[in-house]
Amino acid sequence: MPNRSKLNDIGVIGLGVMGKNLALNIVDNGYRVSAFDLDPVKVTAAVAQARAEVPGRAQVLDGCNNLTDMLASLAKPRILVLSVPAGAPVDGVCSALFAAGLEADDIVIDTGNSLWTDTVEREQRYAGKCVFFSSAVSGGEVGARFGPSLMPSGDLKAWQHVAPIWKAIAAKVDGATGLPIERFEPGNPVTEGEPCTSYIGPAGAGHYVKMVHNGIEYADMQLICEAYQLLHDGLGMTPFAVGEVFKGWNQGSLNSYLMGISAEVLQQDDPLTGKPLVEMILDKAGQKGTGLWTAVSSLQIGCPAPTIAEAVYARAVSTQKPLRLALSQKLAGPAGTKLPEDEQQAFIQALESALYCAKVCSYAQGFQLMAMTAKEQGWQLDFAEIAKIWRAGCIIRATFLQSITQAYRDNAELHNLLMADSFSQALSQKQKEWRKAVISAVSLGIPVPCIASALSYYDSYRSETLPANLLQGQRDYFGAHSFERTDTPAGDKYHLNWSDAKRELHKL
Ligand SMILES: NC(=O)C1=CN([C@@H]2O[C@H](COP(=O)(O)OP(=O)(O)OC[C@H]3O[C@@H](n4cnc5c(N)ncnc54)[C@H](OP(=O)(O)O)[C@@H]3O)[C@@H](O)[C@H]2O)C=CC1
Numbered sequence: 001m002p003n004r005s006k007l008n009d010i011g012v013i014g015l016g017v018m019g020k021n022l023a024l025n026i027v028d029n030g031y032r033v034s035a036f037d038l039d040p041v042k043v044t045a046a047v048a049q050a051r052a053e054v055p056g057r058a059q060v061l062d063g064c065n066n067l068t069d070m071l072a073s074l075a076k077p078r079i080l081v082l083s084v085p086a087g088a089p090v091d092g093v094c095s096a097l098f099a100a101g102l103e104a105d106d107i108v109i110d111t112g113n114s115l116w117t118d119t120v121e122r123e124q125r126y127a128g129k130c131v132f133f134s135s136a137v138s139g140g141e142v143g144a145r146f147g148p149s150l151m152p153s154g155d156l157k158a159w160q161h162v163a164p165i166w167k168a169i170a171a172k173v174d175g176a177t178g179l180p181i182e183r184f185e186p187g188n189p190v191t192e193g194e195p196c197t198s199y200i201g202p203a204g205a206g207h208y209v210k211m212v213h214n215g216i217e218y219a220d221m222q223l224i225c226e227a228y229q230l231l232h233d234g235l236g237m238t239p240f241a242v243g244e245v246f247k248g249w250n251q252g253s254l255n256s257y258l259m260g261i262s263a264e265v266l267q268q269d270d271p272l273t274g275k276p277l278v279e280m281i282l283d284k285a286g287q288k289g290t291g292l293w294t295a296v297s298s299l300q301i302g303c304p305a306p307t308i309a310e311a312v313y314a315r316a317v318s319t320q321k322p323l324r325l326a327l328s329q330k331l332a333g334p335a336g337t338k339l340p341e342d343e344q345q346a347f348i349q350a351l352e353s354a355l356y357c358a359k360v361c362s363y364a365q366g367f368q369l370m371a372m373t374a375k376e377q378g379w380q381l382d383f384a385e386i387a388k389i390w391r392a393g394c395i396i397r398a399t400f401l402q403s404i405t406q407a408y409r410d411n412a413e414l415h416n417l418l419m420a421d422s423f424s425q426a427l428s429q430k431q432k433e434w435r436k437a438v439i440s441a442v443s444l445g446i447p448v449p450c451i452a453s454a455l456s457y458y459d460s461y462r463s464e465t466l467p468a469n470l471l472q473g474q475r476d477y478f479g480a481h482s483f484e485r486t487d488t489p490a491g492d493k494y495h496l497n498w499s500d501a502k503r504e505l506h507k508l
């Protein structure tokens with residue numbers, strides 16, 4: 001309910017890429033916003049932008065000189081949005097807020113990409129000093145400005161205060177089609193449709209879900225990059241031509257925001273040289289940590305997520321440019337480096353299938369990881385709802401998320417997305433082409449860590465028997481670690497006395 005008093009409705013602290021745009025989005029939706037940044041120039045710029053974007057609008061973005069002024073400008077309980085880098089800056093701002101007079105029932109919302117365990121710990125540590133709430137955000141600059149996907153979690157009473165604002169500023173989808181409703185117009189926010197925000201669960205749950213979103217994002221991006229390298233190096237296509245292929249794929253089951261922007265990046269010329277910009281961008285990938293955290297979490301809890309982990313490794317390999325340059329001169333590869341012309345069209349088709357299948361596997365890994373962690377933490381995550389709020393606003397938005405929403409609506413207890421008929425049938429039907437694409441990549445000597453690891457994931461899960469029987473034998477041989485038998489009840493342990501000539505079997 002906007003304009004509940006002369007005091008402002010909400011304060012935003014940190015006016016960087018995300019904070020400034022969230023503040024402008026909140027203003028667009030009729031709320032009165034106070035804004036603060038350590039850098040006064042950013043405060044002035046945000047206020048000026050709010051004025052310039054919608055001339056004649058009553059000024060409702062108030063710049064604050066310090067946190068004391070900000071607290072004085074807000075209605076109680078105060079709602080304060082933090083948009084600062086994860087880690088120490090979050091605690092630094094909280095300490096500054098306490099010193100400035102923050103009260104116990106004031107709500108502090110951390111919207112950064114914080115480590116979920118830090119959020120759990122902060123909620124406890126700050127209890128009695130403020131209500132520490134969190135809401136992970138996805139959507140980048142444009143999402144923050146015109147409608148992000150928001151993943152709030154923590155105190156339920158705090159959520160009741162925050163929910164109207166969050167539902168107003170979130171991205172919207174058409175409930176019937178599941179497609180985003182987009183209007184990138186300052187002062188004219190999308191008010192119709194289903195908002196891409198939903199209460200996720202207790203403290204930490206929202207940041208965990210966003211972390212897995214980013215892990216999937218890493219895999220999605222790397223998969224597209226592998227397809228680019230295959231088409232560019234394996235078929236000799238120009239970046240522009242690969243962009244055309246991606247545009248075509250973006251009309252089908254591979255439709256996604258990331259596919260769309262990849263086509264645009266590939267078709268952009270370098271303003272300095274006129275060459276394709278992508279060829280002028282150094283091939284060293286950065287990362288801020290969320291993909292790595294996802295991979296670590298999967299290893300810790302024992303949830304296979306090889307495609308996500310490979311995407312993190314791929315970024316790591318990319319940064320080792322000097323070693324790659326040295327080894328490119330030392331290590332042999334296959335003789336033929338291009339696919340014959342008459343095989344190229346079929347290959348492009350096979351690659352589309354491969355990409356789709358690998359993408360399904362990476363989402364299956366992410367959702368299973370969330371399910372296992374939710375069980376461990378006692379969170380009741382609603383996976384249909386999570387897929388639903390990722391349909392628009394966020395970086396991994398894709399039409400395909402509508403099918404995931406449906407799969408979890410049909411069966412909320414789904415162990416793995418590969419168990420859903422819609423996906424098991426699609427992958428069974430496309431797996432032949434997936435294999436063809438991987439075989440070609442291997443023959444050409446082009447690395448496809450995500451496409452190939454996803455295929456191994458698929459093959460592992462469809463294997464009734466894996467060679468872990470031999471592995472258990474090895475463990476028992478060198479360390480007397482024991483094994484279970486196939487013909488006795490689960491849990492019964494055996495050890496063979498390997499070092500003894502008689503090799504007697506003992507039931508433990
Ligand atoms: N960019 C993106 O696409 C997304 C980012 N995020 C997350 O949102 C958060 C903000 O990201 P983004 O806007 O991109 O980052 P920016 O670097 O653009 O902005 C960060 C802001 O935080 C302020 N800041 C930094 N350190 C401190 C500190 N110790 N105390 C107070 N303020 C501080 C900066 O102030 P100043 O520099 O003026 O001193 C700046 O205004 C991060 O956690 C990020 O991971 C989440 C989703 C998407």
Ligand SMILES: O=C(CO)[C@H](O)[C@H](O)COP(=O)(O)O
Nearest residue numbers: 138139286287288289290395
């Ligand atoms: O959270 C995000 C989008 O969802 C951010 O863009 C994130 O910072 C991207 O991660 P990285 O810098 O590690 O690629």
